[in-house]
Amino acid sequence: MDHASGGPQEPQQPDNAQGTPRCYRHPDRETGISCTRCERPICPDCMVSASVGFQCPDCARGTGPGDSGRPTPAATRPRTVAGGSLASDPRLVTKILLGLNIALFIVIHVVPDQTRLLNQLVLLGQWPPKSALVGTGIEPTSGVATGEWYRLVTSMFLHQEIWHIGFNLLSLWWLGGPLEAALGRARFLTLYLLAGLGGGALTYLVASPEEASLGASGAIFGLLAATAVLMRRLNYDMRPVVALVALNLVFTFVWSGIAWQAHIGGLVVGAGVAYAMVHAPRARRSLIQWGTSGAVLLVILVAVAIRTVVLA
Incomplete structure (x- = not known):
């Protein structure tokens, strides 16, 4: 599954019968996880480990809703679920x-x-x-x-x-x-x-x-x-x-x-x-x-x- 590119987008509204949220960067993927900062739904490919829960890539980079856009300090740079560095080409x-x-x-x-x-x-x-x-x-x-x-x-x-x-x-x-x-x-x-x-x-x-x-x-x-x-x-x-x-x-x-x-x-x-x-x-x-x-x-x-x- 490839990461989608682009800046922040509006949260996707649930469009299935059960109302399960869909990832805001990958609208075709259902998910039960949300970003702990902006609360937008995110799929496993978009999850970045945070001190508490997971963040979306935009919030982890400091470019999410309400962020100033300043560079993220090295100590809090985006990490994968296992603690690895996020790569531009995840495959x-x-x-x-x-x-x-x-x-x-x-x-x-x-x-x-x-x-x-x-x-x-x-x-x-x-x-x-x-x-x-x-x-x-x-x-x-x-x-x-x-x-x-x-x-x-x-x-x-x-x-x-x-x-x-x-x-x-x-x-x-x-x-x-x-x-x-x-x-x-x-x-x-x-x-x-x-x-x-x-x-x-x-x-x-x-x-x-x-x-x-x-x-x-x-x-x-x-x-x-x-x-x-x-x-x-x-x-x-x-x-x-x-x-x-x-x-x-x-x-x-x-x-x-x-x-x-x-x-x-x-x-x-x-x-x-x-x-x-x-x-x-x-x-x-x-x-x-x-x-x-x-x-x-x-x-x-x-x-x-x-x-x-x-x-x-």
């Missing part, structure tokens, strides 16, 4: 992630030896499996267990089928923009990468080491979980997002060929990190947010290290 990181996925998709389809490149980038525990090499004196030559930890990252941006990348990137666009606007760029990118790594780590920990996996699904499930956490934080109706999570989980376990470990890992990590992002008390916000992110990364690294020792 910039989302667009960059989309571009990386598309670029790698194009590369693997134009290189002469596609299979070889895929084998070097997919998430693979160990190949050939050591159990098949007992007594031969030969050691596995590729996989995370042989030191190729980079596969946990490269596999997050790798897709082979057009339907696979299409579904994941549509989901990234729909979920990423609102989350990036609500969290801020740094926090959103941290959430995305940790969810993807969490999905990869659980896959590596549980799945057969010779089974290869790829795709952004772990990160996407993390964004889905984060959306649910954010909606709960804003007291929005949870039924649509709960139904979406349930439907995706059904597909995860019913549709053959899906690495369910990546989906579950991303979902759990995304929910945990997002909860810390949006519920951290203002006085200790940065400590809790980045401390939680660091702790999650440490757990991921320990899980990968334990699995590597087991496979060695």
